[in-house]
Amino acid sequence: MYIYDSVQKTKLKFEPIQTGKVTLYVCGPTVYDDAHLGHARSALSFDLLARVLKASNYEVIFIRNFTDVDDKIIAKMQQTGKSLHEITDFYTDRYLEDMDAIGVLRPTISPKATESIDAMEDMISTLISKDYAYQISNGDVYFDTSKDELYGSLSKKVSDDTVSRIEHIFEKKNSKDFALWKACDENENVCFDTKFGRGRPGWHIECSAMIAKHTNGTDEYSIDIHGGGADLLFPHHENEASQSRCATGHALAKYWMHNGFVQVDGEKMSKSLGNSFFLKDALKAYDGEILRFYLTSIHYRNDFNFNEIDLLQSKKRLDKLYRLKKRIVGSGIGAANFEFKTALLSAMQDDLNISVALSIIDDMIAKSNEALDSTPSDKNLKKEIMGNLEFIGILLGFGAKDPFLYFQLGVDEGLKQKIETLIKQRSEAKKQKDFALADQIRDQLNDMDINIMDTANGTVWEKLS
RNA sequence: GGUGCCAUCGCCAAGCGGUAAGGCCGCAGCCUGCAAAGCUGCUAUCCCCGGUUCAAAUCCGGGUGGCACCUCCA
Structure with a gap:
């Protein structure tokens, strides 16, 4: 580490x-x-x-x-x-x-x-x-x-300039001295009794x-x-x-x-600038896991410029992980691939190098998809991939959701019914070789921000953004 | 005024002296009724100017441009 x-x-x-x-x-x-x-x-x-x-x-x-x-x-x-x-x-x-x-x-x-x-x-x-x-005359205790x-x-x-902006208290011995204990004012009711008097702690x-x-x-x-x-x-x-x-x-x-x-938007977020952004507000628009993925995708020491465009870009990366998971659900969990696990952990052990970690995950996803393309029914392969995903969940805290539910975040029951009805109608149209109608229904779904894909197991859908 | 941080492809972003990871977007191909998804391939010499070195995006000096802390703040 x-x-x-x-x-x-x-x-x-x-x-x-x-x-x-x-x-x-x-x-x-x-x-x-x-x-x-x-x-x-x-x-x-x-x-x-x-x-x-x-x-x-x-x-x-x-x-x-x-x-x-x-x-x-x-x-x-x-x-x-x-x-x-x-x-x-x-x-x-x-x-x-x-x-x-x-x-x-x-x-x-x-x-x-x-x-x-x-x-x-x-x-x-x-x-x-x-x-x-x-302790000074009003009861405050200062650190010297x-x-x-x-x-x-x-x-x-x-330097002395450093403290020029710190509040000047007359009885402080040095301008840099700070309060350990603030004596109780008469009208304050947040006070604790101590050997050195009633008051409350300094910061x-x-x-x-x-x-x-x-x-x-x-x-x-x-x-x-x-x-x-x-x-x-x-x-x-x-x-x-x-x-x-x-x-x-x-x-x-x-x-x-x-x-x-x-x-x-490139400016410090602060109370005084009035551009504070509560997590609760963000959570109304996006699932916590999507926010987690976005907020952790940039190295912890860098400044983070929060904006919706980047958030949606980062979500696409998470989507790929869940699409892979869709391909292997229900196959049981095996041991994670040793090399993958080792590489991922050592990337994170390098001062939490999340960028490298994510690139290792992307590589694993691509290789897994490739392997699933060539041997779609390899049960051990699927178990190992599930093991990999499980390890990601433990180490990085994402990817643990049900993949089908992940792509249905923000979709209520009514909308879900409507989507599934439309998909049925489209499947029927396809059966009749009425591709014009099928495509029209697909466009209609796309307008609803729903992406559909025809797979060997039927048509599945995803809510985009 | 003092103290730091940062500047890499259209966008996000690794890199920590050895000859530019990854993602998004885009283009081409495979697959598909067509798509989508997936896979394959393609796309930068690293803000500028000097210096050190066999070798620098990476070290040093000087610019330019962002940002932060010194005041409650994560």
């Missing part, structure tokens, strides 16, 4: 800190709104990573948190009059619903910030007692970045605390891999790494991975 480390900016051979075991922590969502395409991409990137690690025979401890205390949630409480948990429970469920729809496997552990206050309290207390943190000589080593953003502490709580680590590192979106490198991960290093005395993660951004 090779991984591109975004701190060293180079591809490295992956060597776990404990043989046979991988601890992976990924920054999850703040649950105050529905998941957008960017959340999907991040979740999918690390879902692929977890799948590949598992297929490589590692025991994988995959942690992805839910940030359920935060200023944005508090703002939403004020807007809606709802309680913290009313909001966070609602959006947590909706997040999981969406991720399930695009085939993201559930992490091993999904800690919530509100359930990890004890761990945060421990870490902040440690930092205060080691003199890495200080000047005490960590390695501060800035993660993101390499150390960065939860990840460090959760990692400390849920992993054992070694003398050198807490976890193997830490992941998240590219925007989190600074300041979030820089701060996380720094506070963990100071609290524990060793590095937070051995490898850092960051997924690229999703753009919509």
